[in-house]
Each structure stands twice: as structure tokens, then as C-alpha cells.
Amino acid sequence: MKTKLYSMLLVLFLVSACTDLNLNPLSEGSSESWYSDQTEIEMALNDLYRDPFWPTDADDWSDDWTYRGQTNAITDATITGEWSTVISWWANTYKAVARATTLIENLEEVTDEIPEDKLTQYKADARFVRASQYARLVAHWGDVVYYNNTLELEESFTKATTDKATILATIYEDYDYAAANLPEEYGNSENLRATKGAALAMKARIALYMGDYALARDAAKDCMELGAYELYDDFGALFLSSTKNSVETIFAIPRSVELDVAFWDCKNYISRNSGGWGAKDPSWELFSAFYCTDGLPIDESPLYNPREPFNNRDPRCSATIVEFQTEHLGYMYQPHPDSTTCYSFKTGAYVKNNDNRVNAQYASYNGLLWKKGVDEDWSDDYKSDPDKIIMRYADVLLMYAEAKIELGEIDDSVLDAMNQVRARAYGVAVGETSSYPAVTTTSQEDLRQILRIERRMEFALEGRRYMDIIRWKLAEKVLNIPNYGMLDPVELKEKVVDADLWFFPETPVLDEDGVADFEPMYNAGLIKLLGLRTFDKSKQYLWPIPSKEILINENLTQNPGY
Template sequence: MKYSNIITRKLLPVLAIVMIATFSGCKKFLDTPRQGEYNEENYPYPGGAGPYDQFILGAYTDLRGYNVHADGFIVATSIRSDDADKGSTASDGGPDVITMDNFPVLTNNGRANALWTGYYGLINKCNNTIHQITIRNEIVATEEAKMQARAEARFIRGYGYFMLVRLFGRVPKIDTLFADPAAQNNVPQSTPAEIYSLIESDLTFAASFLPAEWDKKFIGRATSGAANGILAKVYLTQKKWAMAKATAALVMNSGKYDLSTPYATIFGESGENSKESVFEIQGRADAQIKTDQGIQYASIQGVRGATEWNMGWGWNTPSTFLEAAYEANDPRKARTILYTSTPTTPGITIYGETTPLGLPNPRYNQKVYTLPSERARVNDRFGYWMNVRILRYADIVLMFAEASNEMGGADNIEAARVALNTVRARARTGAPVGTLADRVTTDQGELRDFIRHERRIELAMEHDRFFDIVRWGIADDAMHNAGKPNFSAARDALLPIPQAQIDLSNNVLTQNFGY
């Protein structure tokens, strides 16, 4: 299920000086299964993955980081949307999280600052890798190995900047290693267009030089499909419809992915790295190492209760507005929303357990609910072993459908409709006849609404909804209809530039509109 790329203690002394100098306290590497564990005899240099692993794996480690894909990530991408509520108890999370849910976000918000530092830390690891390959150039390696390592670094950097530009808008463009790291604090902001240009360049390069797939012992590493998939979303966000369609089609025509994995399977441990998966952040845990090789992602969203039902913080709960958006009998609802028991109705988990009475919230995110046998295996309830799905194949298909429809013309609209219906066909498997019937419209506007609905339901609680309603220009209506009257797209589509970063820059950085 997971493949271990953890460097053993026996090898660590060999790399200790390099790691201390390069990764500033980094202790973990990309996770893979024990049968792939490295030691002095089988560490893959110069064979295997390549000689620059000692640098690039630090960036993969940061992808698992608390400030990259855990706390602030969940709050800023999901709790901020109309599909999710903060959950837990009324005061839990304090002003940081409460204002992310209800607006406006404060300029001293700790989660916003943590995201800023987390993603720039990730970007610095990538810049260091590129520096080691192109500037320092002390490692003897083939040109192919160099290009592949640069491609991995540029993929992760491009993804990091894509997150930053959608979260904050104008951010500093730092695409090189600074001799004096403190000088980074005084780099002025670039326009979103300049950042998007860098992202496109990074991801295009990555798609050209990354492999279509890796040996299984390196599962979780970036592929050309992942690079093209994120690039398609970058184009879609900028309304570059033809480029989005063509790039999504590259992934669809690669033969590496399909919709064969049942929806109910995708999100459990057995569904990790399936044919549905285009890019996942890898987590791992066992009875001896419960957290250090994993991700505090499922735990933050886990059921908040007592004894065996103490699975996490209880944050990021599906909203009543998401609940109401499902069509009748849509099986995806049961896989997404975990209901807790009431005196009249038992709440049953995806694995058949009955939830207890008296839990703080009526609903939890079922997509991060862990398998009971895995909890027993690890002797832990907090799910650090769960992967984070960053990009799924259904997302690619729906991006293709959206871009095709926006291009207009009978052929494009038909291509969009056909693609949309393949996602619905997978979703209705096993449901009563007539559930999720194919869309038959040829009207562009009507099909646009259908595609937007499908993205909301298919990708519910998967961190796309907020960015989608912003780029569609419907955020004010969506958020106000969801009972968030303080939301103003003119201000709240972006987070504030953290005041701590403005202070560090000696006011070189300037605040976003409305804060």
C-alpha cells in the first residue's frame, strides 16, 4: 500500500553534513514501503532515482509538513468555502480559524502566516536542488539525471507557487537561491501574471522531463501526468480554455489513468495510488513510528469524541449547503458525509460502525475516515498514514469538460457533455436505475451549470471548491447563500499578506485590498 523511501539510520551519517546544511532541521524523506527502505548497499545512486535525491527529497518531506498540507491548508482551502464549516466546538481554533470561516480574516492570522512560510520553505528546497544541479554542479551525473531532478524540483516549485498565488495574489517571485537567506525578506511582490508565467514555465519543463511513471518503490514522486494535470488547472484558472483542454487531454490520452476505481474505494487506504490518482502526498505510519513519517491531515478532520471515537479535532465538517446540493440517491453523498447518531437515527460509518450519541457535530468528513484494521495495525486512531489526494483523474476529466464547453461550438460542447457523463456514470454504479442520468443538453449555459455542479459534488471536501467559486465569479452569491454575509469577494477572495511578513520586509511588501 505504501512504499518506503525512508533513509535508514545506517545511512544517515553519510548524508548528515549535507542534510543539516540544506534542510534546516528536516528529518524525514518521501515515504515508501519497507521493502524499499534504503541502506548503504542499496541507496539508488547512481542508479535508481538519481544522485540528487539528497536534495529533492527534502522538498517531498515538506509536502507532508504541518504548514503545507495540514492545518492552514485545510482551513484556507475548505473551511473558508461554502461546502464546509469549522466544526468542533464554537471556540476551538480561536480567532485564526473562526475568522477564516466567517470573515474577514485578520492581518495577524497565524494560519495565513504559516502557509506563507510553509510554501516558501518548500520553494527554497526546490531552489536549492536546482542550484546544486545547475550552479554548484559538483555531482557527477548524466544529463538525463540532471534534467529529471530539475523537473521534479520545478514541478514542486510550480505547485507551491500555484498555491501561493491563489491564496495571496501578489507574492514575491523567488526562483533562485540567495547567498544571504535574509535578503529574501526584501523581495517585492510580483503581479499574479508574473507568478503564473513562472508556474507555467516550471510545469511545462517538468512535464517534458519527468517520467510517465516510476518504479513502485518510488511511488508518490511527480510524473509527467501530474505536471500536465496541475498545468491544466493553472490554465483553467486563467481562463486559457484551449490550453487547458489540450493539456488535460494529454493526461487523458496517456493511458496511465482511468475511472475504473469505484468512488467508494478512492478515499480509503486501499484506494491510495490507484488508477484514479494523478498526484498524492504520501503518508506512512506503523506501531513504532506513528507520526513522524505521516501527515496530520486526517487527524485534524477526524471525529471528535471520547475513547475509541477520539480520532481528531473534528474540524472541516460538511455544511448543510453541501448536503442539500446532492441529487437524489447519489452514492457519493454517503462516501463524503459521515452522520453521527441521533436518538432516532443511527449514524453508520463507511465501514459499518455505529457512531455514538453526543458527538459535537452532526456531520464529519467521511473521505478522511480511517479503516478500523489500519487503526489496529498502527495502534493509533489519528490517521497519519492517510495520503492527501492533490489531483484525481476525475478532476482532469471535469477540467477537460469545462474548458471544452467554454470554448463553445457544437463539437466542443458535445465533447464536454460526453466527458461529464463519464464521471456521472462511474458515480452511479450500484445505485437505483435512473440515478444520476446522463446530461443530454446541448445548451452551453445549461451545461456550464451542470459541470460546475459536478465539480462541487465529485470533488466535495477536496480543497477545490473555494478556488472554483472565486474563479467562476460566483463567490459572493455562493457564500452569502451559505450564511456567510461578511464575505466580500473584492477582499476575501485572497488572504491578507501576513503582517509578520510585511514587518520582516521593512514594508517592502504591501497589503492586499480591503485589509
């Protein structure tokens, strides 16, 4: 499978070397007219799977994240139509729409000797891409400009927005066509693009986002019944760069350091002992959200000890966040202020502990580091090439369960879907209910809460939390909560360590949404305020249309509040 992904990436790299990404924004006419043979069509399709056309929501837009208390356009409510992300997402999404649409139209004119079934598959491929692009647009902007034909230049300057419900219908139609005509898998000799399962899963996602629960249920179920995917047996290893195109991966964009298509921000995530900066870290709210091994939240479980906060936690906690006093990237990780040296597994000797703020003032401000997906190659070259996973099977299982819960159709299939995901985290079979805290309740209210926490534990650092808090209307709560961290070293030792209150001075209370309240600890002077988040519920559930698009098109109306 790795060979297929590398082959596709090589093709994408060669295509991108001769293709100008700046072609075909919404306000420019389409320029492609060269689909004359199968080779050109394949190249055009491969071009649609380049990374810029598949952006993912950033984790720093959510409450799972801290960057030394810094905020951004979303978490400080300064998002405008001039924000670079708004501009680039809008432009690149419409470029992909234009290219997919042009390809679909030109397939009707192909006279080369290409089998009809192959042409149909190509069309399905392009319609999958088009549906995915419009799905991103309506999820973030609501009503947007819609077209499914090549625009003349003058027309592109005058298009008004279309109601998102109308666009959703076309998205579902495109995904249905793709699911009906794409293969379930590709042979070793073919490039890896979208499959039937990807079309079904992506349809389920946008349907769930839009509250079309019956459609989400059915699409997720159809994907599950393909039998083409299963949960990877090792949750921790699933996200490593060495795990390519796993049995759980339904749709991903491949990366390659060798071809200069990689994740480049490694230094912000890795420890200072291993040469990084330890700047972008998991939040205390995320850390506190992981259940204990009895399936209870930390403020309800007798197993939780704030002095040993990693003990007796769901295994995804220590698979996601580096546990204290464990080896990480060749060093023993311990942010305790008294641990001014740490053991180097590389040299077999104790060395200066730069993951301690006594020695390095810019070490992690809250003592936490990301572990999920982080491997030795992150510190070797400070760049890595794990698959950019857009959709995996665990998401399909939990989308199916969520849709059924919201529909009030709670049955054994709901519990089984949720328990498959949870059992994998514990490394046991779903039927071994004595070895993990299986979900057994049939209360809709309880299941809704458990499902939401399950998603948070399962998908941390995968770009899923932002749209979850948007669609659940939780952003107005969780993004208006202060960001907390450890006291500075002198105060930390005096007020916490010497008082035998390390790591957490007390157990935070969690509300009905699993959100931890650290304010009492702050008021007691035991933790430090790192920064304030702000989310404006009057407008931020939708993004602003890029200002320049409003300026050049009098028929476009800005989203409310911007």
C-alpha cells in the same frame, strides 16, 4: 505500488529527521550547498515532497462544512497578516521555492558521474515543485515576490512583488519543462515523485484558476491522452487508507501511521458511538446539493422526499455523508431524538445511542457525519494514513470539460468527460446511459451549472471547494449565508418529530448556483441558527501578505483592504 509509496515515505521521514524546516524563509539567504553526488541530490529532491510543502485548502473555509456553528478567519472575515495559516503557508512555500531553486542551480555544477538524462530529470523534478509552489502563491495572494535564482540575504529584504501574469508565464514554462522531461511512471525500485501526468494536470489546474482556459484545456487533454490513468472503479473505497496509490491518483503525498506521518484529527470526524466527537460535519447546504438519481436538483425532482432525504440521491451522497439507519464504524447510525439506543454490530446488542443529542448534547448539531474516507482504523487509533491526494484523474476530466465549456467549445468530448465521472459514481460504464442520468444538454449556461454541482458532489472533503467558490466569485454569496442545524432535542421532538416533519421539515429551494435556502424553515421556527458566516468581497478574494514581511521589507505593498 504500496511498496513504492512506503519507500518514498521512509526516505522523507529520514530526511526530515535531519533537516530543519525553518531554514530558508523568504527573508533569509539560502544555506544548502551540499549537492555533490547522486545520493545527496535524491535526498534533496525527496525533501521537497514533505507534507509541510504541500498544504491543501481546508474544507472549513467553505460552505460544505460546519463545526457546531463555529467560524474561522476566512468564514468570519477576520483574516489578517497575523493569521497563522497565512504566515506558515507563505514561509513554507518560499522555503520550498528556495530549496528547489538552489537544487536547480547546483545541478549545473555537478561533476559526479551522473548521466545527463538523469540530471535533466532531476531538474524537471525541481522545476515541477517550484511551479507548484508559485501556483499556490498566485492563486491565494495574486502578485507575489518572484525569484528563480539564489538570493543573497540583503537582496531578500528588498524584493518587491511581481505581476502575477509574469509569474504565471514562468509557472507554465516550468510545468512544460517538467512534462517534457519527467517519466510517465516510476519503476518499483525508484521513489515515487512527480510525473509527466502530474506536471500536465497541475498546469491545467492553475491555468483554470487563472482563467487561461485554452491552456487548461490543452494541458488536461494531454494528460488524458497519456493513457496512464483511469477512474478507480469504487468511489467510496478510493479514499480509504487501505487504497494506496490508485490508478486514479496522479499526484499524492503518502502517509504512514507507523512512521508517524498521519491524519491526526479523526476524533472530530467520527461518531460519538465509536469514540469520536462528531463535531466537524458536512453542512446542510452540501447535503442538499447532491442531485437525485434523475439528474435533477432536490427542489425539481419528484423523487426527492425531505422525510427520507438519502433516498433516490446520487450515490456520492451516501458515500460522502453517513446515511441514517445504516451501519457506520460498527454501530447503526441514527440521530433521531427517539432513538436513544442503537444496535451495536460489534456486540450484537442495543447500546446507548451517543449519536443522539438527547443522550449526548455535543453529538452532531445538524445530524450529519462525514463518511468519505472514514474507515474502522479512524476509531481504532484516532489517526489514519490515507494518501493525501493532490491531483486525481476525475479532476483532470472535469477541468477539461470546464475549460471547453467556458471556451464555448461544447462537443461530445465535454459530455463524455463529465459522464465518465458520473457513471463511475453509479458503478456503471459510461455507455450505459439507461443506468445513470447522463449529461446530454449542450447549453453552455446549463452545462456550467451542472459542471459546478458535479465538482461539488465529486470533491467534497478534498479541499477543492474553497478555490472553486473563490474563482467562480461565489464566496461572497455562499459564505454570507447562515449556518443551520437541528433544533435542540425538546423543541425538535415537539415541532419536527411529533409533527411528522423529520428529517427536513420541507424541501429547500435551490438557486441557480445550487445553493439551498433554509431561511423559510428558520423563520418558521423549525430549524436552529448555529452561526453566521461572513465574507468580505472587497478584499477576501486575495489573502494578506504576512505582516512581518511587510515590516521588514519596505518594497512590499500589502494587498488591498488589509
